[in-house]
Amino acid sequence: xxxxxxxxxxxxxxxxxxxxxxxxxxxxSAKAVETVDVTLEGPLLQxxxxxxxxEKPDEAQVKALIxxxxxxxxxxxxxxxxxxxxxxxxxxxxxxxxxxAWQRIVxxxxxxxGENAEVYTKMVNDKIAGLVILAxxxxxxTIVNIVGTIDLSQLSxxxxxFGVPRVELPRQKKDD
Amino acid sequence: MSRLxxxxxxxxxxxxxxxxxxxxxxxxxxxxxxxxxxRERLLAVFGPAGNRWAAGALAASLLIxxxxxxxxxxxxxxxxxxxxxxxxxxxxxxxGSKLRLAREKVxxxxxx
Numbered sequence: 001x002x003x004x005x006x007x008x009x010x011x012x013x014x015x016x017x018x019x020x021x022x023x024x025x026x027x028x029s030a031k032a033v034e035t036v037d038v039t040l041e042g043p044l045l046q047x048x049x050x051x052x053x054x055e056k057p058d059e060a061q062v063k064a065l066i067x068x069x070x071x072x073x074x075x076x077x078x079x080x081x082x083x084x085x086x087x088x089x090x091x092x093x094x095x096x097x098x099x100x101a102w103q104r105i106v107x108x109x110x111x112x113x114g115e116n117a118e119v120y121t122k123m124v125n126d127k128i129a130g131l132v133i134l135a136x137x138x139x140x141x142t143i144v145n146i147v148g149t150i151d152l153s154q155l156s157x158x159x160x161x162f163g164v165p166r167v168e169l170p171r172q173k174k175d176d
Numbered sequence: 177m178s179r180l181x182x183x184x185x186x187x188x189x190x191x192x193x194x195x196x197x198x199x200x201x202x203x204x205x206x207x208x209x210x211x212x213x214x215r216e217r218l219l220a221v222f223g224p225a226g227n228r229w230a231a232g233a234l235a236a237s238l239l240i241x242x243x244x245x246x247x248x249x250x251x252x253x254x255x256x257x258x259x260x261x262x263x264x265x266x267x268x269x270x271x272g273s274k275l276r277l278a279r280e281k282v283x284x285x286x287x288x
Binding site for chain 1: 253256257258260261263264265266267268269270271272273274275276277278279281282285
């Protein structure tokens with residue numbers, strides 16, 4: 001029992017490396033014309049994996065990808081007009097992604113088009129143990145937070161060959 | 177050797193069962209309760225005929241009830257699983273597409 005506090009203290013830095021998406025992000029869904037908000041972790045992620053077919057190539061690919069995952073969180077907002085989300089919301093996430101735990105492997109800032117893309121990874125024993133993608137465009141903001149081991153090349157292959165594919169599945173579409 | 181033969185012969189020698197042997201056997205067989213089939217024995221557990229019907233109806237209702245609950249549980253689990261799968265597929269496609277987009281932007285910058 002005496003060792004328990006020591007173990008908890010030892011585990012604290014690992015826990016602290018997990019990022020938390022600011023609750024302010026949820027308010028953006030009120031402004032957005034389309035919102036995707038997916039959080040899958042633990043048992044729900046495992047249950048989803050059980051329903052993935054080995055026969056369908058895309059599902060089999062996802063099944064292989066998520067075998068080492070602990071959680072996946074995606075928030076994507078599409079706005080009718082540019083500049084409807086505050087930069088502070090993105091900064092609140094960016095400020096948590098600090099070295100040495102996190103490393104920015106991609107950082108593209110396009111002032112001409114206003115499209116920014118950042119990819120951060122967390123390495124544990126030479127393996128990717130966490131991935132955060134921040135994609136901020138004038139009319140779209142997407143945050144991806146993946147916890148667990150993941151193969152980046154396989155994940156990239158899922159996204160379609162050219163640019164961002166339209167996603168047909170459950171988007172919360174607003175009428176206004 | 178001859179002693180063993182004698183003992184065997186003595187043990188296996190014919191004995192007269194007596195004149196009333198057949199009568200005693202028949203009397204004892206008549207005194208035994210009649211042998212019931214497994215169906216009769218099963219029905220006897222539930223008592224009189226009215227009780228049997230009630231017990232049968234109760235068992236059938238229980239079976240239908242438990243079966244219905246289990247079926248609905250399976251249906252709900254399937255629906256939840258399919259919904260979770262759909263969400264996962266969306267999440268992974270968005271993650272993949274944004275990662276690809278970032279990679280393409282890096283390549284564009286490199287080409288410029």
